[in-house]
Amino acid sequence: MSVFDDLKDIRERALEQIARSADLKTLDAVRVAVAGKKGELTSVLHQMGSVPAPDRPRVGKLANEVRASIEEALDARRAALERSELERRMAAQAVDVTLPGRTRPLGHEALVNSIIEEAQDFFCGIGYTVVDGPRVETEYYNFTALNTPADHPSRSARDTFYVVDESAGADGLPTSGVIGESNVLLRTQTSGVQVHTMETSEPPIYMICPGTVFRPDAADPNHLPQFHQIEGLVVDRGITFGDLKGTLDAFTRAMFGADRKTRYRPHFFPFTEPSCEVDVSCGVCGGTGCRFCKHTGWLEILGCGMVDPNVLRMSGIDPEVYSGFAFGIGVERVACLRYDLPDLRALVQGDMRFIRQF
Ligand code: DAH
Numbered sequence: 069m070s071v072f073d074d075l076k077d078i079r080e081r082a083l084e085q086i087a088r089s090a091d092l093k094t095l096d097a098v099r100v101a102v103a104g105k106k107g108e109l110t111s112v113l114h115q116m117g118s119v120p121a122p123d124r125p126r127v128g129k130l131a132n133e134v135r136a137s138i139e140e141a142l143d144a145r146r147a148a149l150e151r152s153e154l155e156r157r158m159a160a161q162a163v164d165v166t167l168p169g170r171t172r173p174l175g176h177e178a179l180v181n182s183i184i185e186e187a188q189d190f191f192c193g194i195g196y197t198v199v200d201g202p203r204v205e206t207e208y209y210n211f212t213a214l215n216t217p218a219d220h221p222s223r224s225a226r227d228t229f230y231v232v233d234e235s236a237g238a239d240g241l242p243t244s245g246v247i248g249e250s251n252v253l254l255r256t257q258t259s260g261v262q263v264h265t266m267e268t269s270e271p272p273i274y275m276i277c278p279g280t281v282f283r284p285d286a287a288d289p290n291h292l293p294q295f296h297q298i299e300g301l302v303v304d305r306g307i308t309f310g311d312l313k314g315t316l317d318a319f320t321r322a323m324f325g326a327d328r329k330t331r332y333r334p335h336f337f338p339f340t341e342p343s344c345e346v347d348v349s350c351g352v353c354g355g356t357g358c359r360f361c362k363h364t365g366w367l368e369i370l371g372c373g374m375v376d377p378n379v380l381r382m383s384g385i386d387p388e389v390y391s392g393f394a395f396g397i398g399v400e401r402v403a404c405l406r407y408d409l410p411d412l413r414a415l416v417q418g419d420m421r422f423i424r425q426f
Contacts, residue, residue, distance in 0.1 A: 201261030209260035258299035266383035303392035340373025
């Protein structure tokens with residue numbers, strides 16, 4: 069076979085192999101086999117010396133053409149394979165930017181906290197300060213300084229969680245009706261913060277204190293062993309029951325709506341005189357009476373009264389100069405009345421289906 073035929077044969081086979089190469093690795097193997105240092109085409113070109121001189125120009129021309137067409141085919145095939153490889157990788161690793169991102173599920177503020185926030189907004193708006201107080205209290209602050217008599221039933225171990233009971237019997241069990249000012253307990257009311265505030269600041273005092281309180285009650289639809297109150301205390305010159313009523317009427321309207329009426333019902337609290345409970349007209353029936361308000365037309369929302377002069381005196385404030393009023397709002401109670409909740413325990417169970425409604 070002449071060199072001519074060799075070259076044509078090489079070209080034919082090379083082009084065919086190039087066309088058949090299905091990936092870059094195969095294609096590179098073809099390149100090495102044909103055009104590499106020891107490739108077929110290279111070795112044919114090395115034989116140029118043996119071609120008779122008159123034929124050399126034609127053979128040289130053909131050799132160049134063959135080399136050019138093979139290189140061109142190699143380049144074109146490589147580009148095509150690279151493109152399809154890229155397309156394959158893009159399809160496999162594609163990120164669909166139109167898919168929704170991965171979100172972290174957001175929690176929701178507890179209903180009790182949002183009611184506390186709302187009350188804080190209201191009272192801060194009329195110039196009150198928000199204070200905090202200890203949840204673990206002494207008997208003095210929770211009861212004695214609030215004018216609560218030694219034999220008051222709320223002081224018994226049935227109604228108060230005692231942490232340290234100095235009057236405990238030899239068996240270590242608390243006796244009922246314990247009296248001891250340094251006994252330590254979980255506060256049953258936020259009212260002790262009134263005393264701390266009066267001891268540490270001078271009138272005028274305009275404060276609220278939201279916080280957790282504790283009572284030995286089993287959790288049921290109407291009770292929780294741990295719940296929340298918002299205490300309020302005002303001490304200034306010339307404070308009257310009219311100030312109390314104006315303030316609490318405005319608060320009630322802000323909390324329940326401008327159309328709701330209030331009623332001040334006489335009551336007893338050891339630390340206020342006179343004392344009352346405040347009712348708001350029932351929002352379900354509008355005051356005509358229904359199951360929700362037990363057919364009275366009214367719902368009780370807070371306790372309040374004029375600060376007893378004994379309480380002012382015990383905390384170092386002269387009742388001849390100053391007077392004041394105090395109030396205590398049950399936060400869970402407000403939640404129940406506003407949203408007609410059938411069971412208080414829903415407030416602490418953390419079921420997002422419940423909490424997301426508010
Ligand atoms: N501490 C009372 C309770 O837990 C609520 C209360 C009533 C607070 C009257 C007050 C008040 O400040 O003046 O039942």
